[in-house]
Amino acid sequence: MTSASPWIPVALSSDIEAGTSAGTLVNGEERVVWRDEKGDVHVWEDRCPHRGMRMSFGFVRGDHIACLYHGWRYDTGGQCRYIPAHPDLEVPKTIKVPTFAATERAGIIWTAAEGADPAELSALPETAEAVRSLFLDTTADAALSAVTSALPEGFSVGATTAATVTLQGNGTTLLIAAQPRAAERTALHMTVTGEISTAARRSLALWATDLRNRLEAQTVEAA
Numbered sequence: 001m002t003s004a005s006p007w008i009p010v011a012l013s014s015d016i017e018a019g020t021s022a023g024t025l026v027n028g029e030e031r032v033v034w035r036d037e038k039g040d041v042h043v044w045e046d047r048c049p050h051r052g053m054r055m056s057f058g059f060v061r062g063d064h065i066a067c068l069y070h071g072w073r074y075d076t077g078g079q080c081r082y083i084p085a086h087p088d089l090e091v092p093k094t095i096k097v098p099t100f101a102a103t104e105r106a107g108i109i110w111t112a113a114e115g116a117d118p119a120e121l122s123a124l125p126e127t128a129e130a131v132r133s134l135f136l137d138t139t140a141d142a143a144l145s146a147v148t149s150a151l152p153e154g155f156s157v158g159a160t161t162a163a164t165v166t167l168q169g170n171g172t173t174l175l176i177a178a179q180p181r182a183a184e185r186t187a188l189h190m191t192v193t194g195e196i197s198t199a200a201r202r203s204l205a206l207w208a209t210d211l212r213n214r215l216e217a218q219t220v221e222a223a
């Protein structure tokens, strides 16, 4: 992945189980992240074309997601396929939720504009184990620079991009990917590859809590 990669992390893979959905923000815009029952992930605009209900409140059934409000049902391409109040209607092709590219890499769900190439993420490991996500009231740049200014014990900085920092240490690789949720709102999604002991996992969790506390203290000082 290059620093110009269009791919933005939106969730830990393990946080979106098959048959579930969740709302998130990307640069201030609402998105629904959902996983169909086959296991494929989808990222769409979080708004039903009917009356604007959030799709993230909807229900996933097989490879469809249905809106909570009036039950309009959408296929994995965002196309409305069924309107319960008009069961015999052939739904017009114009009734469609705007969709985005979605892929998974290194234990994280990523999104980009439709047509983006997932191969841009190929420098990352295919799979990784979730550590945690941190939700912070700061910019992505400030969050990533706080990561590198006080590293977890035994780790050093490896590859970095505009959206990610990789830390190497204790036989593991820790990936920290920054999701710009809105101005001054960032999520850091953390995953690890390699054998990690329970003690090392606990120590990383403590470090992440300390990172959040440091950033919160900076926000209070700046206010």
Ligand code: FES
Residues within 6 Å of the ligand: 048, 049, 050, 051, 052, 053, 067, 068, 069, 070, 071, 072
């Ligand atoms: S608002 Fe979604 S079906 Fe009516």
